[in-house]
Amino acid sequence: MIMIAKDKFNKLFINKIFIRIFWMAIFMLIWEMIYLSHSFSPLILPSLGTILKSMYSNLLSGELIKETLYSLNLIFKGLGIGIIISITLASLSFVSKLFEGLVETLTAIAHPLPGIALLPLIILWLGATPHAIVFIIIHSVVWPLALNTYSGFKSIPKVYRQIGENYELSILQIIYHILIPASLPYFLTGLKIGWARAWRALISAEMIFGATGENGGLGWFIFKRRVFMDTPGIFAGLIVIVLIGILVENLVIVNLEKLTIRKWGMSI
């Protein structure tokens, strides 16, 4: 009996989701205990209840949803354009040695540059418009993605290319039908890095930017809350930022992998 109980106990703890919920519960418990001890002012550490209440009222008023959609719209625009540019750069590098040099030089210069460092310059160039934020997102996505896609192209077995030539595919057909699907594991790795960088850059840029017109995005939402000393509102915004990060990394990208490279038995 004891053995079986121990087994069940272990199985429960092997379940990753359970472990995560378990530690989150512990964390929330400690949080609430600190709050109840009144060691800190509620302005610094609000109770979980007020955070949830603030989240609820901000969701209800539509403000939090509007800002979230605004941020997501910007990042997906940037991601989309970034993906197209990356694939183009990687393809050009693959076709021509001269372009390979150009892309390598550009990447060497731009890759170490944090997107947010470009902000003053971009504001000068594009003004304080949403275009500027999209530009920063594209910058955050393009370099890691182009780099990964290109190393994916280069890692492709030699026979794939020979098969493409043997079956009389043009160079564009080889890129489209063979190189892109064959380098998908690398592309997805690049996308993960690109997404993480873009998401961070977006939130920072929004904070510095403030509202351009009606909306300012999630970054501006939490920054505004500070001005009003609305600490529960800040935490509510932070929770949404974390949730979206988790959702995209663990649901969107993982499912993309399951539907493609894992189904096909491909990995790096």
Place this chain on the structure above:
Amino acid sequence: MILEMKNLTKSFKGSNSKSLVLEHINFNVNRRDFLCVVGPSGCGKSTLLKLIACFDKFDSGSILLNNKVVTAPQLNRIMVFQEFDQLFPWKTIVENIAFPIRVNNISMSKKESYEIAKKYISMVNLNNYENYYPHELSGGMKQRVAIARALAINPQILLMDEPFGSLDAQTRTTLQEMLIEIWEQTNITIIFVTHDIHEAILLSNKILVMDKNPGRVKKIIQNMLPRPRNPMQPGFSDIYYEVYNLL
């Protein structure tokens, strides 16, 4: 005569020296020949096959297919490799075979290309596997698919670079028998590189023995043993020792 090799020479440039891989290669292949190329490792037999496919450039000489010089890879000469990963992992078996057909025949519908693909899937005895992905198949099955993909495009010459080299003995025997059957049923010409003398005698009607450093054609042996063949049949060991003594 379908293929003529005329005075072919090929060298690889190393960091400080040039090494001659193939020198003065001259031979002809007739329509419906099953030519096996054997030779010690490093004699350039795989290189020779790659040159016929035009995957690589040669220094001098010429290759004529139906009396015309060939310069680029074409659908009339399809290579089957030794590597198991010559199938595209993101395509199912039927898609792998139908893909080259459709790319070269834009007016053909997906359904039509699948019909053709299925015909060749049953030719290599892989019925019911059409919707599997390559990673779900064994090595022998993958090689069957690669052969089906090559045949489905209806080439004149099948170039095979030790396609059974990584298979276990039993699977290899099955695939050898299947390949002979296909060769007898179709009017395809096969050039088959192997290091296995047994395999060469079982399959071929001609055996090209190569020499190494540099690679040269040492002798072409006619192999007229009656089929079905087996290593115990009269005459088998005579050819075996003839090839063996040349290597």
